[in-house]
Each structure stands twice: as structure tokens, then as C-alpha cells.
Amino acid sequence: MSNFPKKTLEFIQRYLLRQQREVEENLKNVIEDDPAKSPALAESSEPGTDSYMAEIHSKSIVFGKKLTDAKVSIQIALQKIKKGTYGKCEHCGKQIEVGRLLAMPTAQHCVACSKKNFGK
Ligand SMILES: [Zn+2]
Structure with missing residues (x-):
């Protein structure tokens, strides 16, 4: 068991749970808003809108990938x-x-290691 202050841990846990809900909500919206997932939109598209649709789709x-990554790190932190x-x-x-965890609750490395390993 780490010597993490219980109050701080509870605060971080609440924060992570809130983040998790937000990320899941955003992920749902991104999938729903993707024009490639909407056949009605694709059919009604006029010439010239294809590249625009493709751009939105790739975005x-x-x-979506960023949100999925965030979701995974939040889940890992909550499990820990x-x-x-x-x-x-x-x-x-x-x-x-x-201080680092409060700024970045999903951090998995201490400052020294992240400097050494990731050049951040
Ligand atoms: Zn370390």
C-alpha cells in the first residue's frame, strides 16, 4: 500500500470517475457525428462534399483514438x-x-523516470 494521503486519493478517484463519464460521452458523440457512419448524410451529399466528409471522418x-487512449489510462488508474x-x-x-498526480492523475511514471525515458 502506498503512503498516499487518503483524502487526496479520494479526490483523484472522484475526478477520474467524472473524467471517465465525460470521455465516454464524448466518444459516443464522436461516433454519432461521424458522417461516414451516417448513410443518410452520405447519400444526400452533393459533389464536392466528399472530401469535406472524408476530412471530418478522418478527424x-x-x-476517437485520443478519447479511447484517455479512457484506457483512466481505467488503469481507477483499477490501481x-x-x-x-x-x-x-x-x-x-x-x-x-503534485504531478494532481496535475495529471493518469501519470504512470515519476518525474525522474518520465524525463529519462520519454524525454519530456
Ligand atoms: Zn520512477
Whole structure:
């Protein structure tokens, strides 16, 4: 069990659950708004709108992928909270700085490791 302050952990958990709902809602909207998924729209499209549709479609895919990635990291973080391993660096096993987690609750590495491994 990490020495994470319980109050802070509860705060982060609530935040993550809210984020999870938002991401799921956005993901649904992105899929629904994608013109490629809507046959009615595709049929009624006039000449010249195809490239516009294709652009929106490719943007939906990129945005959808970002949202899916976010959803996965949120799920991982929530699972860790449940297991009591939240806040531990995946690389060195040290406690991740609380400030870092508050700024980025889905962070899986401490500042030192993320600098070393990801050049951030
Ligand atoms: Zn580390």
C-alpha cells in the first residue's frame, strides 16, 4: 500500500470517475457525428462534399483514438486505486509526486523516470 494521503486519493478517484463519464460521452458523440457512419448524410451529399466528409471522418478517427487512449489510462488508474497501487511509478516503483498526480492523475511514471525515458 502506498503512503498516499487518503483524502487526496479520494479526490483523484472522484475526478477520474467524472473524467471517465465525460470521455465516454464524448466518444459516443464522436461516433454519432461521424458522417461516414451516417448513410443518410452520405447519400444526400452533393459533389464536392466528399472530401469535406472524408476530412471530418478522418478527424473523428483521430479524436476517437485520443478519447479511447484517455479512457484506457483512466481505467488503469481507477483499477490501481482499487488495488492500492495507485501513485507508484511503473518504472522505478517509487511514489510519484503528489503534485504531478494532481496535475495529471493518469501519470504512470515519476518525474525522474518520465524525463529519462520519454524525454519530456
Ligand atoms: Zn520512477
